[in-house]
Each structure stands twice: as C-alpha cells, then as structure tokens.
Amino acid sequence: MPHLHLLPFPHFYRLPAGQTATLPITRNGLWNMTPFPFEKQAGPVFPVLTVQEYATGRTVRGLCGLLPAAAFTGGRVRPHENTLISRLERQRRLVLEDGGALGKPILLTVPSLAGLWQGLPGDPARGGLTYRGPEQAYHLATGHPSAAAVDLTDFGPLVVADGHHRAYTHAALAAEGHPGFQHLPVVIAGADELAIGAFLRVIEGDGMSLSDLLGALRPFFRLSAISEGRRVQSPGHWLLGYRGAHYHLARRPSDATDTDTGWLTRVVLPAAFGITDMRNNPRIHSIYPPAGEGGVVRLSPELREKITLLGYPISRERFFAEVAAGRVLPPKSTRFLPRIPSGLLVWVPT
Numbered sequence: 001m002p003h004l005h006l007l008p009f010p011h012f013y014r015l016p017a018g019q020t021a022t023l024p025i026t027r028n029g030l031w032n033m034t035p036f037p038f039e040k041q042a043g044p045v046f047p048v049l050t051v052q053e054y055a056t057g058r059t060v061r062g063l064c065g066l067l068p069a070a071a072f073t074g075g076r077v078r079p080h081e082n083t084l085i086s087r088l089e090r091q092r093r094l095v096l097e098d099g100g101a102l103g104k105p106i107l108l109t110v111p112s113l114a115g116l117w118q119g120l121p122g123d124p125a126r127g128g129l130t131y132r133g134p135e136q137a138y139h140l141a142t143g144h145p146s147a148a149a150v151d152l153t154d155f156g157p158l159v160v161a162d163g164h165h166r167a168y169t170h171a172a173l174a175a176e177g178h179p180g181f182q183h184l185p186v187v188i189a190g191a192d193e194l195a196i197g198a199f200l201r202v203i204e205g206d207g208m209s210l211s212d213l214l215g216a217l218r219p220f221f222r223l224s225a226i227s228e229g230r231r232v233q234s235p236g237h238w239l240l241g242y243r244g245a246h247y248h249l250a251r252r253p254s255d256a257t258d259t260d261t262g263w264l265t266r267v268v269l270p271a272a273f274g275i276t277d278m279r280n281n282p283r284i285h286s287i288y289p290p291a292g293e294g295g296v297v298r299l300s301p302e303l304r305e306k307i308t309l310l311g312y313p314i315s316r317e318r319f320f321a322e323v324a325a326g327r328v329l330p331p332k333s334t335r336f337l338p339r340i341p342s343g344l345l346v347w348v349p350t
Contacts, residue, residue: 004076004158005149006065006188008046013038013346014140019130023343026103029094030346038346041127046120046150047143047345049187051136051338060194060338062187063116064105064143064345065150069174069182072167077108078157080319081329083164085280091169100170100180100349104342105187106163110155111320113190120144129344136338140345152188157323161194161336185347187340191320196313197335199286200297201264203273203307206283210245213307216272221249229297231289232312235260241299241308249309259322260311265330273307278330286332 015023016039024037041047047064071077095102127142152158160167167184174181205213214223217240229239229246238249238260256263269275275284289310292298299308314322314334322329 002076003151003153004067004071005151006046006063006067006186007149007183008044008065008146009041009185009347010043011350012041012043012045012047012064012185013348014041014129014344015039017127017129019132021132023131023341024103026342026346029098030101030103030348031098041142043145044147045143045145048141049340049345050139050141052139053136053338055135058193058195060189061113061117062107062189062340063113063120063150064140064185064187066183066347067186069171069184072160072171072184073175076158077167078159078323079164079168079328080159080161080323081164081333082279082331083168084331087165088169091165092173095166095169095173095181096178100173100178102166102170102185102347104163104166104340105185105345105347106167107161107336107340108186108188109159109161109191109194109336110152110157110188111190111316112192113155113188114192116150116155120146120150131341131344133341138338138341138344157320158188159320159323161189161191161334162339180349183349185345187345191316195337196316196319197337198289198311198313199332199335200289201309201311202285202287202303203275203309204283205242205305205307208307210243213242214247217249217268220252220268220272222252224248224250229299229310231295231297231310235312235315237312238264239297239308239310241297241303242306244304259314259318259329259333261314261330261333262327264309264311288335 049062051060129140131138170181170184226246226248229241236251240247240249265278275281
C-alpha cells in the first residue's frame with residue numbers, strides 16, 4: 001500500500017489568540033453563523049492540540065493537518081464502527097451547504113505517536129488559543145511551521161476514533177467530484193494517550209413490563225437486582241435500568257467470540273427487542289452516560305421509562321485487533337476521550 005502523508009494546513013481558522021470559556025456552536029453549519037467569528041491563520045503549519053483533564057491531570061497531544069479524502073475511501077484510513085443513516089443524511093446536507101467547510105476536525109488514532117514529536121520543526125506552543133471547558137482545558141497552538149508532509153506509514157493502522165459521519169460523507173462527496181471536498185481536517189492522537197469509554201444504549205420500552213423485560217433477557221444473561229445503578233467493572237457485564245429498577249447483567253457462557261457490543265447487537269437486540277438494524281431503527285439510540293460520583297449512574301427522569309444498557313468499554317488491544325481483522329463494530333461502540341469540541345479548529349477550503 002502506498003505511503004500516507006499528513007499535509008500541513010495552508011491556512012485554518014480559529015478564535016483570536018488568548019483564552020475563552022465558550023466556543024461558537026458550528027453544529028448547524030459555518031455559513032449559518034452571522035457574523036463569521038473566526039480569524040484566518042496563515043500556513044503552511046501543523047497546529048498542535050493539547051488537552052488536559054482537570055480531574056486526573058492526564059494530558060493528550062494531537063497533531064492537526066489535512067488528509068486527502070481518497071485516503072478514507074481507499075483503505076488507508078479505516079473506520080472502526082458503522083454509521084447511523086440519519087446522521088449521514090444530515091451531514092451530507094450540511095457540508096454541501098457549506099462547500100466542504102468543517103467546524104470540527106476528525107479525530108484519528110494510531111497505537112502511539114511517541115516517535116513523532118521530536119522530529120517536528122519549530123516551536124509548537126506559539127500563538128495559542130486556550131478553551132476552558134467544563135471538564136478539560138484545550139490548548140490549540142499555531143503549531144509547527146512546515147511545508148513538508150509527515151509520513152504516517154510507520155505509526156501503525158490509522159483509524160477514525162470520532163467523526164465517522166463527517167469523514168465518510170466528505171469522502172463520498174469528493175469521490176462524486178464536488179469541489180471543496182478534496183481534503184479533510186484531522187487531529188491524530190496516540191491511543192496510548194486517549195481513553196476509551198462506552199455509550200449508554202437507550203431503548204424504547206413500548207409498554208413492556210419489567211417482568212417481561214427480564215424474561216426476554218434471561219436466556220442471554222445472569223441477572224442480579226441491585227439497589228442503585230453502578231458502572232460495571234469488567235467485560236461481559238452490563239448495567240440495566242428500567243422504571244427505577246437496576247440489574248447487573250453477566251453474559252452467559254457461549255461459543256460467541258464477538259465483542260460485547262457486537263454480540264449485543266447481533267444476538268440480543270433482535271431476539272429480545274426485534275431490533276435488527278441499529279443503524280436505522282428509531283427505537284434505539286446511544287447517548288453519553290450520565291456522570292456520577294463513585295461510579296454511580298444517575299439517570300434523568302425522562303430516561304426512567306426507557307430501557308438503558310451500559311456495558312464495559314473495549315480495551316485498546318481488542319480495538320486494534322478488530323481493526324486488524326477487518327471487522328467493523330456496531331454504531332456508537334466506543335467513546336474516545338477527550339472529545340474534540342466544535343468551533344476550536346475550523347477548516348474552510350479555498
């Protein structure tokens with residue numbers, strides 16, 4: 001396979017240098033924002049994003065640049081999970097209206113970027129913008145001034161960690177010949193610095209009684225009632241919530257070798273709920289699990305009448321093993337952290 005190179009930004013956009021407690025919301029398209037709040041930064045340059053968590057002090061570094069859209073359709077950048085049909089349709093409409101502009105780069109990961117940082121020229125910390133979010137501080141430095149592309153070939157498989165809908169909508173439009181879609185803005189971070197979390201599955205109960213729900217799940221799990229919802233501590237286990245009741249679920253032994261989310265999607269959802277296509281079924285969606293002290297999961301009142309399932313995150317080793325085997329996980333199987341906020345680094349092609 002030919003070498004894959006990260007290209008420097010010929011320019012990019014951001015808020016003025018300094019500090020900000022808020023970022024403009026670009027979710028509904030850049031050109032819907034009046035007045036346009038971002039300043040153009042000259043290149044060629046590789047911006048550097050550093051994220052620090054307040055609670056743990058953990059620091060994540062990401063190198064920002066451009067990748068050819070063809071890298072996402074030619075197998076050099078790999079997906080790790082399926083996309084949601086409705087999200088793809090919405091993303092296509094928005095990026096067509098914006099002519100390829102994106103208010104949020106795609107987060108990519110490789111096993112490690114430890115060998116990259118020392119070889120980059122210049123001072124990465126100059127001219128920075130700091131965004132202080134509720135849980136992390138983000139520093140976007142103007143970065144490494146360089147016109148030379150960075151060869152990514154030796155860093156292992158390059159995988160989409162967050163932004164599948166943006167990446168593959170953009171790449172499909174580029175393949176169709178639309179102008180402005182030839183390159184995609186990305187942030188590349190080592191998986192050894194990122195954390196992997198899990199999404200909360202939310203299923204419409206449609207009037208199912210608690211006893212019927214437990215009966216539908218019993219062929220697949222050992223069930224134990226618990227007094228409050230707590231995050232599970234190992235693979236093969238889930239937290240179930242419904243109508244104020246909480247249960248610990250343990251996957252029954254079987255010959256299945258799927259990941260937890262793969263097995264849940266392929267085996268349990270069709271049999272217990274009649275959900276055969278998670279990509280396009282309005283009865284199920286996935287959300288960020290609510291935060292709670294000491295591992296407690298406190299569901300909001302509107303979630304109490306819905307069936308909720310929270311599993312254990314996939315390990316980095318299993319994640320890359322699935323990628324290496326060419327397997328694709330169900331939608332919302334992973335929640336790579338930290339998330340890259342919208343409006344921090346903006347790409348407007350010219």
